[in-house]
Amino acid sequence: MNIMTEKTLEQAVSSQMSAQTNEVIKMRGDKVTVHYGEKQALFDVNLDIRQNQVTALIGPSGCGKSTFLRCLNRMNDTIDSAKVGGKITLDSEDIYDPKIDVVELRARVGMVFQKPNPFPKSIYENVAYGPRIHGLAKNKAEMDRIVESSLQKAAIWNEVKDRLGEPGTGLSGGQQQRLCIARAIAVSPEVILMDEPCSALDPIATAKVEELIDELRQNYTIVIVTHSMQQAARVSQRTAMFHLGYLVEEGATDKMFTNPDDKRTQDYITGRFG
Amino acid sequence: MSSMLVLAIILVIGIVAFVIARQRAASHNDGKVKPHSRAHYHGWWAFLLGVLPAVLFLAVWSIGASVYLNSHLHSQMPADTGVASEPLAVSLTKSLANGLRKLDAQQVAALPATFAELQPLLNAKGVALATDTQDYMIPIAAEANRMTDRLGLMGAIATIALALAGAFYGISQVQPRARARNNVERLMLWGLLGASTIAILTTIGIVLSMLFQTLNFFNRVPPLQFFFGTVWDPRFAAAGAGASEGQFGLIPLLAGTLYIALVALLVAVPIGLMSAVYMAEYAAPKVRAAVKPALELLAGIPTIVYGIFALVTLGPFLRDLSAALAGGTSFIQAQSILTAGLVMGVMLIPVVSSLSDDIITAVPRAMRDGSLGLGATRSETIKRVILPAALPGIVGAILLTASRAIGETMIVVLAAGVAARLTLNPFEAMTTITVKIVNQLTGDLEFNSPQTLVAFALGITLFALTLVMNIVALYIVRKYREQYE
Numbered sequence: 044m045n046i047m048t049e050k051t052l053e054q055a056v057s058s059q060m061s062a063q064t065n066e067v068i069k070m071r072g073d074k075v076t077v078h079y080g081e082k083q084a085l086f087d088v089n090l091d092i093r094q095n096q097v098t099a100l101i102g103p104s105g106c107g108k109s110t111f112l113r114c115l116n117r118m119n120d121t122i123d124s125a126k127v128g129g130k131i132t133l134d135s136e137d138i139y140d141p142k143i144d145v146v147e148l149r150a151r152v153g154m155v156f157q158k159p160n161p162f163p164k165s166i167y168e169n170v171a172y173g174p175r176i177h178g179l180a181k182n183k184a185e186m187d188r189i190v191e192s193s194l195q196k197a198a199i200w201n202e203v204k205d206r207l208g209e210p211g212t213g214l215s216g217g218q219q220q221r222l223c224i225a226r227a228i229a230v231s232p233e234v235i236l237m238d239e240p241c242s243a244l245d246p247i248a249t250a251k252v253e254e255l256i257d258e259l260r261q262n263y264t265i266v267i268v269t270h271s272m273q274q275a276a277r278v279s280q281r282t283a284m285f286h287l288g289y290l291v292e293e294g295a296t297d298k299m300f301t302n303p304d305d306k307r308t309q310d311y312i313t314g315r316f317g
Numbered sequence: 318m319s320s321m322l323v324l325a326i327i328l329v330i331g332i333v334a335f336v337i338a339r340q341r342a343a344s345h346n347d348g349k350v351k352p353h354s355r356a357h358y359h360g361w362w363a364f365l366l367g368v369l370p371a372v373l374f375l376a377v378w379s380i381g382a383s384v385y386l387n388s389h390l391h392s393q394m395p396a397d398t399g400v401a402s403e404p405l406a407v408s409l410t411k412s413l414a415n416g417l418r419k420l421d422a423q424q425v426a427a428l429p430a431t432f433a434e435l436q437p438l439l440n441a442k443g444v445a446l447a448t449d450t451q452d453y454m455i456p457i458a459a460e461a462n463r464m465t466d467r468l469g470l471m472g473a474i475a476t477i478a479l480a481l482a483g484a485f486y487g488i489s490q491v492q493p494r495a496r497a498r499n500n501v502e503r504l505m506l507w508g509l510l511g512a513s514t515i516a517i518l519t520t521i522g523i524v525l526s527m528l529f530q531t532l533n534f535f536n537r538v539p540p541l542q543f544f545f546g547t548v549w550d551p552r553f554a555a556a557g558a559g560a561s562e563g564q565f566g567l568i569p570l571l572a573g574t575l576y577i578a579l580v581a582l583l584v585a586v587p588i589g590l591m592s593a594v595y596m597a598e599y600a601a602p603k604v605r606a607a608v609k610p611a612l613e614l615l616a617g618i619p620t621i622v623y624g625i626f627a628l629v630t631l632g633p634f635l636r637d638l639s640a641a642l643a644g645g646t647s648f649i650q651a652q653s654i655l656t657a658g659l660v661m662g663v664m665l666i667p668v669v670s671s672l673s674d675d676i677i678t679a680v681p682r683a684m685r686d687g688s689l690g691l692g693a694t695r696s697e698t699i700k701r702v703i704l705p706a707a708l709p710g711i712v713g714a715i716l717l718t719a720s721r722a723i724g725e726t727m728i729v730v731l732a733a734g735v736a737a738r739l740t741l742n743p744f745e746a747m748t749t750i751t752v753k754i755v756n757q758l759t760g761d762l763e764f765n766s767p768q769t770l771v772a773f774a775l776g777i778t779l780f781a782l783t784l785v786m787n788i789v790a791l792y793i794v795r796k797y798r799e800q801y802e
Contacts, residue, residue, distance in 0.1 A: 116690065148692075158685065160683035160686065162684060163705070163706050173692065173693075240372065
């Protein structure tokens with residue numbers, strides 16, 4: 044593996060150190076199962092999501108990684124045939140508890156989708172959408188501030204500050220995806236879920252989004268599904284490998300990519316299947 | 318020889334050509350040269366070459382023959398025809414010629430010279446002719462029959478010869494590298510083009526036929542009086558009386574049309590839209606599978622049935638209800654704008670809901686997910702994302718619905734009455750353009766009077782109105798389609 048350079052080794056050491064000092068579990072999946080109708084898509088997945096870290100979910104197509112991600116903010120609820128079992132907690136609270144309001148949950152656990160999906164509204168309105176629904180801004184000035192800071196955090200402010208009134212759909216693919224990230228940030232979530240956020244982007248746009256993900260880690264907990272092993276290695280601190288609905292292995296990214304415990308992980312990251 | 322027989326012969330020639338050409342093409346396939354087209358394309362090409370030119374020729378020949386015969390008959394008519402007009406004399410001669418066909422060969426050979434003698438013979442064969450058929454027409458009619466036969470035979474022979482020539486040419490064209498497939502497909506293209514042109518040509522024909530009568534009408538009644546007149550009182554067209562006595566004001570009819578359409582839309586749009594939202598966003602698949610077809614079934618009910626419902630049930634009910642509310646006198650008439658609008662609105666609900674449902678379902682799932690993922694509720698998502706995204710399409714759907722409301726006739730006749738009045742009170746009777754068109758064109762009328770011709774002016778006004786609405790609707794719908802790409 045040529046990604047095993049000096050630099051990644053250094054990163055490995057430093058991230059392991061930080062892992063020892065800062066080990067807050069933000070979300071925890073406990074024996075999570077998902078059925079789509081008759082078909083079982085996820086089998087007894089136990090996975091911890093650590094605060095202020097990027098957790099990458101990898102695995103071949105159809106392995107259940109996106110399904111697990113969508114359980115974390117209950118987006119599976121929108122699919123009629125989906126049934127979720129087991130227990131998922133956010134700050135030790137069961138998110139499938141009937142007392143939990145799914146709308147509040149999704150405000151705390153935001154989501155960025157595979158294909159950039161800005162609303163057919165202006166750039167400003169796209170970002171203001173979430174805060175407006177949740178009543179986060181008392182007046183126009185406050186809303187302006189939220190929009191600006193969200194766009195700044197999503198590293199797109201300089202590109203769009205002069206054309207906030209133009210439709211979000213008119214931006215390039217990479218800009219649209221960063222706009223969608225800004226939109227997710229605007230409701231100040233604690234966790235951001237990203238479902239293959241770069242798969243529809245070109246390499247330059249991908250690099251920008253990856254850079255952004257690394258910065259966002261300071262303030263948010265991030266879970267990212269990716270098809271690209273290089274991306275997982277570049278942006279994440281923890282990696283979880285899924286296969287056929289099972290969690291095969293989970294651990295520090297550097298260890299996963301250099302010395303995985305499971306043969307399937309080894310085969311997948313060296314490109315023998317997937 | 319009858320045209321049917323000729324057509325059958327041509328068809329047989331075509332089929333034979335198809336079989337031979339296909340056989341020949343198949344035998345060419347010896348593996349040395351790769352054939353350009355498959356064998357059945359060669360067959361079809363030979364078939365088309367045999368049949369198409371022959372059929373076209375037969376059609377042209379038949380038309381030409383009848384035109385020629387007509388002009389021949391006109392030239393044979395004496396100066397004093399003995400009946401009201403020359404065209405009448407020609408048509409009498411033609412019916413006589415048709416009658417003579419029923420007689421057998423012997424009788425035709427010895428035709429009596431006078432109609433008085435001929436009539437019993439014809440009556441015996443069950444042919445009834447007008448009594449003012451003149452004696453001089455008998456030889457002309459007999460001659461015309463002989464001429465028709467001669468022309469028909471010539472045409473049939475020429476047609477069959479053409480079919481044979483085409484078929485032989487087609488068969489001789491079969492070569493391994495001949496492009497039979499391209500030829501057949503080009504012809505197909507022309508056929509499809511022709512089919513799509515027919516609808517357009519018919520529309521143009523309809524417009525033109527109305528246009529000339531409309532111009533005729535405007536010669537008698539000034540357009541200003543028609544378009545801006547506020548009184549509709551066409552009177553009756555009495556024979557010989559001064560024609561343009563009535564008043565032909567469009568305004569009361571136009572107002573009635575738009576008013577009733579407005580009431581109908583006020584009923585249909587909110588209900589239809591909400592049912593579409595329910596169906597597209599909330600309904601479980603099972604419910605949707607049951608309710609959607611049921612709702613669309615409503616669109617298949619003939620409008621006259623809705624009209625009957627309005628006339629015998631809803632109208633009297635509203636009248637009695639208003640009487641009960643007002644304590645004695647009813648303020649809603651049995652036939653009123655309200656009744657017509659309500660029933661028409663119910664008729665239009667499935668149209669609105671079906672069109673809007675398609676448009677709402679077409680909003681990409683990514684939009685919904687994006688909004689729900691930000692913590693929006695379903696109704697917030699619908700209000701703030703889906704409906705705005707679908708709005709242009711919905712506006713288009715509403716305009717399409719509106720043009721249906723404007724063109725509706727039967728419900729209005731039965732539910733709103735035929736009184737052309739200008740009123741703002743929805744509880745009174747009013748009438749629409751379509752109703753008046755029917756009114757002016759039914760019954761015994763003199764065709765060439767403004768009372769009748771006004772129907773064409775009304776028709777063309779209505780046509781223009783709905784055309785503009787449809788164009789605007791299509792424009793908006795098309796613009797909407799481009800939005801997600």
